[in-house]
Amino acid sequence: MVTVSDYAGLKPAWCPGCGNFGILEALNRALIEMGIEPRHVLLVSGIGQAGKLPHYTRGNVFNSLHGRPIPPAVGAKIANSELTVVAVSGDGDAYGEGGNHFLHAARRNHDITYLVHDNQVYGLTKGQASPTSDVGFVTKTTPYGAANPVNPIALAIVSGASFVGRGFAGDVEHLANLIKKGIAHRGFALIDILQPCISFNHRNTFQWYKERVYKLEDERYDPGDKKAALERALEWGDRIPIGVIYQVKSLTYEEQLPPLSKGPLVNQAVEPARVGKVLAEFM
Amino acid sequence: MPIDFNFMVGGEAGQGVQSVGFLLAKVFARGGYHIFADQDYESRIRGGHNFFRVRVSDHKVNAIAEDVDILIAFNMASIELHQPKMVTQGIIIFDGEKIKGVSGNNGSLVSVPLEKLAEEKAGDKLMLNTVALGAALAAVNYDLDMLNTVLTDHFGKGEVGDKNIAAAKAGYDYVRSEHNGNLRKIKPLSEPKRMLLTGNEAISLGAIAAGCKFMAAYPMTPASSIMEYMAAKSKEFDLVMVHAEDEIAAINMAIGAAYAGVRAMTATSGSGLCLMVEGIGLAGITETPIVIIDGQRPGPAVGLPTRTEQGDLQFVLHAHHGDFPRAILAPATIEDAFWATVKAFNWADRYQLPVIVLTDQHLASSHATVDPIDLSKVTIDRGMLFSEKEDDPSEYMRHRVTKSGISPRAFPGLGQALVVTDCDEHDEEGHLTEDAGERTAQVQKRLRKILPLKKEIGKPHKYGSRGAETTLIGWGSTYGAIHEAVDMLRREDVRINMLHLSELWPFPAKAVADAVSKTPNTYAIENNATGQLARLIKAETGYDVSHRILKYDGRPFTPAYIAQAVKKEGC
Numbered sequence: 001m002v003t004v005s006d007y008a009g010l011k012p013a014w015c016p017g018c019g020n021f022g023i024l025e026a027l028n029r030a031l032i033e034m035g036i037e038p039r040h041v042l043l044v045s046g047i048g049q050a051g052k053l054p055h056y057t058r059g060n061v062f063n064s065l066h067g068r069p070i071p072p073a074v075g076a077k078i079a080n081s082e083l084t085v086v087a088v089s090g091d092g093d094a095y096g097e098g099g100n101h102f103l104h105a106a107r108r109n110h111d112i113t114y115l116v117h118d119n120q121v122y123g124l125t126k127g128q129a130s131p132t133s134d135v136g137f138v139t140k141t142t143p144y145g146a147a148n149p150v151n152p153i154a155l156a157i158v159s160g161a162s163f164v165g166r167g168f169a170g171d172v173e174h175l176a177n178l179i180k181k182g183i184a185h186r187g188f189a190l191i192d193i194l195q196p197c198i199s200f201n202h203r204n205t206f207q208w209y210k211e212r213v214y215k216l217e218d219e220r221y222d223p224g225d226k227k228a229a230l231e232r233a234l235e236w237g238d239r240i241p242i243g244v245i246y247q248v249k250s251l252t253y254e255e256q257l258p259p260l261s262k263g264p265l266v267n268q269a270v271e272p273a274r275v276g277k278v279l280a281e282f283m
Numbered sequence: 284m285p286i287d288f289n290f291m292v293g294g295e296a297g298q299g300v301q302s303v304g305f306l307l308a309k310v311f312a313r314g315g316y317h318i319f320a321d322q323d324y325e326s327r328i329r330g331g332h333n334f335f336r337v338r339v340s341d342h343k344v345n346a347i348a349e350d351v352d353i354l355i356a357f358n359m360a361s362i363e364l365h366q367p368k369m370v371t372q373g374i375i376i377f378d379g380e381k382i383k384g385v386s387g388n389n390g391s392l393v394s395v396p397l398e399k400l401a402e403e404k405a406g407d408k409l410m411l412n413t414v415a416l417g418a419a420l421a422a423v424n425y426d427l428d429m430l431n432t433v434l435t436d437h438f439g440k441g442e443v444g445d446k447n448i449a450a451a452k453a454g455y456d457y458v459r460s461e462h463n464g465n466l467r468k469i470k471p472l473s474e475p476k477r478m479l480l481t482g483n484e485a486i487s488l489g490a491i492a493a494g495c496k497f498m499a500a501y502p503m504t505p506a507s508s509i510m511e512y513m514a515a516k517s518k519e520f521d522l523v524m525v526h527a528e529d530e531i532a533a534i535n536m537a538i539g540a541a542y543a544g545v546r547a548m549t550a551t552s553g554s555g556l557c558l559m560v561e562g563i564g565l566a567g568i569t570e571t572p573i574v575i576i577d578g579q580r581p582g583p584a585v586g587l588p589t590r591t592e593q594g595d596l597q598f599v600l601h602a603h604h605g606d607f608p609r610a611i612l613a614p615a616t617i618e619d620a621f622w623a624t625v626k627a628f629n630w631a632d633r634y635q636l637p638v639i640v641l642t643d644q645h646l647a648s649s650h651a652t653v654d655p656i657d658l659s660k661v662t663i664d665r666g667m668l669f670s671e672k673e674d675d676p677s678e679y680m681r682h683r684v685t686k687s688g689i690s691p692r693a694f695p696g697l698g699q700a701l702v703v704t705d706c707d708e709h710d711e712e713g714h715l716t717e718d719a720g721e722r723t724a725q726v727q728k729r730l731r732k733i734l735p736l737k738k739e740i741g742k743p744h745k746y747g748s749r750g751a752e753t754t755l756i757g758w759g760s761t762y763g764a765i766h767e768a769v770d771m772l773r774r775e776d777v778r779i780n781m782l783h784l785s786e787l788w789p790f791p792a793k794a795v796a797d798a799v800s801k802t803p804n805t806y807a808i809e810n811n812a813t814g815q816l817a818r819l820i821k822a823e824t825g826y827d828v829s830h831r832i833l834k835y836d837g838r839p840f841t842p843a844y845i846a847q848a849v850k851k852e853g854c
Contacts, residue, residue, distance in 0.1 A: 039698070039699055040696055061713065061714075062704055063705035068532075071531070071534075071538075072542065075525075079544060080543045100531075258517070265523065279656060282479055
C-alpha cells in the first residue's frame with residue numbers, strides 16, 4: 001500500500017504560507033489515493049518556484065529548463081508509456097516561455113498531466129508581471145500596468161486538449177480530486193491552479209480567490225459540451241469556476257504510434273542485423 | 284583506359300532533374316560503377332535553375348568533377364551555363380523543337396524531340412525526362428535492359444512503370460538511329476553490388492542500426508530527409524519520430540526520451556541548432572546522452588538555404604554557456620556517415636553527453652556508391668548501467684561522483700531506483716543545490732569524462748607523399764575533393780600530402796601538431812570564410828596554418844579547384 005511516507009520529499013524552500021504547499025499536498029494525496037508508487041511516477045518540471053515541487057515529494061524527477069517541462073515529458077512518455085507523467089509549471093513557465101509547447105501538446109493530445117501553478121505573477125524573479133496577470137497589474141516591469149492576460153483554459157480547449165480543469169490551492173481536497181481525474185484521464189490534461197503568492201501578488205490574494213471561486217460540480221454542468229466549456233472558460237471576475245471544465249474522449253498521440261502497441265519502447269530489443277533487409281533497398 | 288565520366292542534368296525545379304539524375308546514378312551503380320553525384324538546387328518549388336551531376340567511374344570517387352561529358356538540358360539556361368565545361372567529345376542532349384537557337388559545335392549537339400516522343404511512344408508528354416534518360420544511355424551505348432529493371436524498381440510494375448520503359452526506349456532508339464556516329468561505349472562491369480546512398484540515408488541507417496528508438500525534429504534543409512526516412516521506417520523498426528513544433532521542443536523531447544532510457548536523436552541545420560543550444564547544455568548538466576545531427580548550410584541566419592558550407596565548427600564547439608564536455612564528429616564520406624552515427628550513439632551513452640555530428644548539404648544530399656555494410660560490425664554499448672542485483676536501489680544516485688566521472692545510469696520506472704536529475708546544479712542524488720562543495724564536485728566530475736573520451740578520438744587521416752613539402756588540411760565532407768587534389772598534384776610531381784579530421788572534439792592536438800610540424804607549407808581547405816579549423820588548430824596546438832583556401836559561395840570544392848588554388852599560391 002502506498003502511504004504518506006512514500007511521498008515524503010525534501011523540505012520545501014518556499015515562503016511560509018505559499019499557495020504551493022496546498023498544491024504539493026493535493027498532488028501527494030492524489031498519488032497516494034490512486035495507489036501509484038513513486039517509482040512509476042515521473043515528475044517533469046520547469047523553472048520557477050513551481051519547478052521545485054518535484055524535489056519536495058518523491059518520484060522520478062526531471063527538473064527541466066524554463067518553459068520546457070512539456071517536451072521532455074512527452075519524450076519520456078513516448079519512451080516509456082507505462083510511466084505516470086506529470087509535468088509541473090508556473091504561469092510564466094507554461095504560458096510565457098513555454099507557450100508554444102503548451103498549444104502543441106494540447107493539439108497532439110499527449111497522455112500527460114500538466115499542473116500549472118498560476119499565481120498571476122513571477123515569484124522566483126521577484127514580482128514581475130506574468131502572462132496571466134490581470135490587466136493593469138502594476139509591477140517593476142509593467143509600470144503602466146500589464147497588458148491583456150492569456151486565457152489558459154480557453155486556449156487549452158480550442159487547442160484540442162481533451163481534459164481542462166481549474167483548481168484552487170486553497171481547497172486541497174477539491175484539488176486532489178481534480179488531479180486524480182486529470183491523471184486518470186487518457187490524453188492531455190491541463191489543470192490550471194489558482195495559487196496565491198503571498199510575497200508578490202497582493203491583488204489576487206487567498207481571500208480574493210476564495211470569495212470568487214465556485215465548484216462546477218455543484219451546478220448542472222456537462223463538461224463534454226465544448227460551447228458551454230468555452231463560456232465557463234471566459235468567466236473571470238466576480239465568479240471563477242473550478243473543477244473539470246472540459247473533458248472529452250479522444251485518441252492520444254501515443255495510442256496512434258504503432259510501436260507502442262508492443263509495449264514501452266524502452267523494453268523493446270534492438271537488433272542491428274534487422275537493418276540488412278533495408279540495405280538491400282539501396283542496391 | 285580508365286572510365287571517369289560525367290553526366291549533368293539541368294533544368295528548372297519541377298522538370299524532373301532530380302529523378303533523371305538519380306536514375307542515371309542508379310543504373311550505373313547497378314552496372315558495377317562507382318558513383319558520386321551531387322545536387323545543386325534553389326530554394327524554390329518551381330522554376331529557377333537546378334542541376335544534378337553524376338560522376339561514373341571504374342574506381343572509387345568521393346568528389347564531383349568539373350568537366351561534363353554528357354549534358355541533358357531541359358532548358359536554355361542549362362546549355363548556356365554548362366557548355367563551357369563540356370569536354371571536346373561531349374554531347375548535349377536537348378529538345379531542339381523546344382529550345383531554339385542553340386549554337387556550338389554541331390557534332391556535340393544531339394537534338395531529340397523529347398516531348399514529341401514522350402507523347403507518341405508513352406502517351407504522356409510528362410515522360411519527356413525519361414525519354415532523355417534513354418537518350419543519354421544510348422549516347423554511351425549502355426545496357427537498356429539494365430535501365431528497364433531500374434525503372435521497374437523505381438516506378439513499380441504496372442502502367443507507370445511500363446510507360447517509363449516505353450519512353451526510355453523511345454529516346455534510346457532515337458539516338459541510336461539518328462546519331463550513330465562516334466558514340467562512346469560504357470559497358471556494365473562485373474563488380475559486386477553496391478548501395479547507392481545519400482549522406483542523410485547513411486545517417487538514418489546508422490541511427491536505426493545503432494538502436495535509435497526516438498527522434499524528434501523540425502523540418503529544415505538539408506536535414507529534413509533524415510526525419511522523413513526515420514518516420515517512413517518507424518513501423519518497421521519500432522521507433523518513433525515526432526515532428527515537433529519547433530527545434531527547442533525537438534531537442535528537449537529527445538533529451539526526455541533519452542533520460543527515460545531509449546537512444547534518441549535530433550537533426551537540423553545551423554539556424555535550427557541556434558534554437559537547440561539550450562538543450563545542448565541541458566544534456567550536459569543532466570548528463571543525458573543525445574545525438575544531434577547538424578547538416579550545415581551557409582549562414583548566418585537563413586543564409587543560402589539549399590547550399591553547402593562548413594561554417595558551424597566554431598559554433599558547435601562553443602554552443603551553450605558554462606563548461607561541460609561534448610563530442611563532435613564530422614564524417615568524411617557517405618559511408619563514414621553511417622559509422623560516425625553508430626559511434627555517436629555509443630559515445631553519447633558511454634560518456635553521457637551530447638554528441639554532435641557535423642555534416643553539410645554537400646554530404647547530406649549527395650549520392651555515392653557504398654560497399655555493402657557489414658552489420659555484424661555494429662556494436663551497441665549502452666555505457667555504465669546501474670544494477671539493482673549488485674547495489675541497493677534505495678541508495679541510487681544518478682549523479683554519483685566517481686573516479687571516471689561516469690555515474691551508472693538507471694531508467695525511471697524500470698526498477699526500484701528513483702532517477703532524479705536537474706538542470707540546476709544538483710547534488711549526487713540529482714536534487715538542486717547551491718552548496719559550493721557539491722557544485723565544484725559535479726563540475727569536476729562532468730569534466731573528468733573528457734579524459735577517457737579523448738582516448739577514443741581517432742587519429743587524423745594522412746595520405747600522400749612521404750617527406751611532403753606541402754600539407755593540405757581539411758575536415759568533414761571535403762575529404763574526397765582534397766584526396767583527389769593531392770593525387771592530381773602528385774601526378775605533376777608536387778610533393779604533397781593531406782591531413783584530414785573527421786573526429787574533431789575532444790581535439791586530437793598532439794596528432795595534429797606532430798603532423799603539421801613536418802611540412803613547411805600548410806593549407807587549410809575549408810568551406811567557410813574564416814578558416815574555422817585553422818583557428819581551432821591554432822587554439823589547441825599554437826600552430827599557425829600558413830595558407831588558406833576558403834570557399835564560401837555555397838558550392839562544394841572540386842579537386843581541380845583545390846589543385847589550381849594550391850598551384851596559384853605556389854605550393
